[in-house]
Amino acid sequence: MANELFQKMAQSIIDGDSEVAVELAEQAIAQGIDPLEAISNGFVTGVNKVGEAFSVGDVFLPELVMAGDAMKSALATLEPELKKLGSAREILGRVVLATVEGDIHEIGKTLVGSMLGASGFEVYDLGVDQPAEKIIGKALEVNADIIGMSALLTTTMVRQREVIEELDKEGLRPRIKVMIGGAPITRDWFEKIKADGYSEDAVGAVKIAKGMVGKADQ
Amino acid sequence: MPRLKLELLDNDLVNQIISEGIALLESPGIRVHNREALELLANAGAKVDFQAQIACIPESITRQALKTAPHEFTLFDLKGDPAVHYFGDKIHFDPGSGGLTIIDSQTERPRLPVTSDLIKFVKLVEALPQVDAQSTAFICSDVVPEIGDLYRLYLALIYMNKPIITGAFRKDTWLPMKEMLSAVAGGDQALASKPTAVFDVCPSPPLLWSETTCQNLIDCARFSIPAQLISMPLAGATAPVTLAGAVVQHTAECLSGVVIHQLTKEGAPIVWGGSPAIFDMREGSTPMGAVETWMISSAYVQVGKALGLPTHAYTGMSDGKIIDAQCGLESMGGNFVAALSGANIISGCGMLDLESCLSYEKLVIDAEMIGMVKRFVTGIEVRDNPIALSLMQKSGHKGNFLSLPHTRKWYREEQYLPSEVIDRASFEGWKSRGEKSTFERARERAEKLIAAYQPTKITGELRQELRAITLRAAETFGMQSLPPLPKGE
Secondary structure, three states: OHHHHHHHHHHHHHOOOHHHHHHHHHHHHHOOOOHHHHHHHHHHHHHHHHHHHHHOOOOOHHHHHHHHHHHHHHHHHHHHHHHHOOOOOOOOEEEEEEEEOOOOOOHHHHHHHHHHHHOOEEEEEOOOOEOHHHHHHHHHHOOOOEEEEEOOOOOOOHHHHHHHHHHHHOOOOOOOEEEEEOOOOOHHHHHHOOOOEEOOOHHHHHHHHHHHOOOOOO | OOOOOOOOOOHHHHHHHHHHHHHHHHOOOEEEOOHHHHHHHHHHOOEEEOOOOEEEOOHHHHHHHHHHOOOOEEEEOOOOOEEEEEOOOOOEEEEOOOEOEEEOOOOOOEEOOOHHHHHHHHHHHHHOOOOOOEEOOEOOOOOOHHHHHHHHHHHHHHHOOOOEEEOOOOHHHHHHHHHHHHHHHOOHHHHHHOOOEEEEEOOEOOOEEOHHHHHHHHHHHHOOOOEEEEEOOEEOOOEOOOHHHHHHHHHHHHHHHHHHHHHHOOOOOEEEEEOOEEOOOOOOOOOOOOHHHHHHHHHHHHHHHHOOOOEEEEOOOOOOOOOOHHHHHHHHHHHHHHHHHOOOEEEEEOEEOOOOEEOHHHHHHHHHHHHHHHHHHHOOOOOOOOOOHHHHHHHOOOOOHHHOHHHHHHHHHHOOOOOOOOOOOOHHHHHHOOOOOHHHHHHHHHHHHHHOOOOOOOOHHHHHHHHHHHHHHHHHOOOOOOOOOOOOO
């Protein structure tokens, strides 16, 4: 029975159907299924499948984003139950995400947030046009493991360096790792500003983030 | 939705071309080097000079043939499902055929193809969803030339599911080819009711039916196997240099084919097709990638449609020798023109070097082109009504379309999603994937698709039968054994 439910859960993520995902999460609670198991054996399986399918070009960004959204809805339904049971979902890490100051582009960054959230990270997405002090302040507040910064313009990507320099000045690295992304970001830039990771796309970003918290996929 | 359509000729011009074509069949008439056809024409009332082998066909006979020729027919795949509908402005694509060389994937230069090359090519065509039909693409150099035509059909039938555009080079190889098709279909009757193959038949410019092709035409009609007229006026050499003049000659040659065909068997399926070209005045060659070549093709397709016949065009080819910019631009232009003209089947993908060479890589690149062309021809459709008003009023200024079910519902239909052959990555993305050229990406995709090929459901018994038919023909021409096929297939 539980297996069948887990399969349906995975499928709801693959279908990107938030409503069905929530319904199945509620069913799991009603049937007394361990929410942690529902997440790891059910919903996460779906996220992984969508990620794999994206990597080989069978599905595309819309499926990826909707899978992320469905995952978020399922988790939101299960969280209160987890708290009630006193058990906490294993969180791979805490990530503060932002588009840097002066830049209002956020499609890529939101996508990364959605995939990280779906993969088990706790994501704090600050949105766009965020100055260094806000980003670092939030990271300290939530005890973040990772700061992720996006920039779409060559004129704003220099802000990524400012945040890193600020972190170094405060002695917050390597405790807080920095990953960067965005259209103008190159490996050269990544090396130049001494960030800890960068990725071309959202699926790659999840891999990098997992590596940063010592939970790299086998 | 108004259909996208390219029409180079106005109605008066179409009518004039048709009436001049009909008049040419009356005088000077058509040369027919085939006794059976001359008799058919004479019995129907044409003025036939058996000595000179010329038939002068009165307009009434031509008009009658046009009345009995069907307006549409369907080609079926080997599973029995409809695959290519020769009808209206529907478009389909198949590779160029009759090539003499293949581009070697390693040296990037042409060489003579052998059995294993054709097998790979057939597998690749099966794997490319944009390509609707097989063609007997090239001639294998490891069998005697006399069975070059039927041997390629034999190989294709072993590995294909899609229908095939083929053709015979001799009078006496057509029958074994028909036998093979009939064996696969389960008899002549089954083949006639669900045809899986079309035979190209080529009149010789100007105004000549050779003994061989004329016999092929008659034999196709007799067995109700679709025949595709490939008239090849060479504007400025074997046809008038004016584009309209070349179309008149094309019209006359094709009309004569329709007449001989329908006199053999009324109602047998026949296609108004061709492979015309302008004559290149500097090189003395037959450029398939010339803009005027496309124009002649587009115009004759329009004439064929005016006559109510299914149509074919030979475009999407390049005269370049390697897979380069010329190769791309000529192929894209020809494909667009033919598709917008509504040619029911467009032959030529994968082909280059003046219609003489094929390439796996070009085929894979052309498949992307065809995907784009098919998308373009589908046009802009209204999916919702109102178009976007409710959607955008609901979503406001959020700009979150990527995460809306509406996007997921429609994006695959709204957008043609190319394979990795088409590079749309960021510069860094391209760099991290190895900085590959189009050719390199195409080569990798071709290798991958060929390796992933799944055998068809053809039975061992049928394979034996096809091989026996082929071997019998080979023996007639002094070849005692056939090249072995790869093991386990």
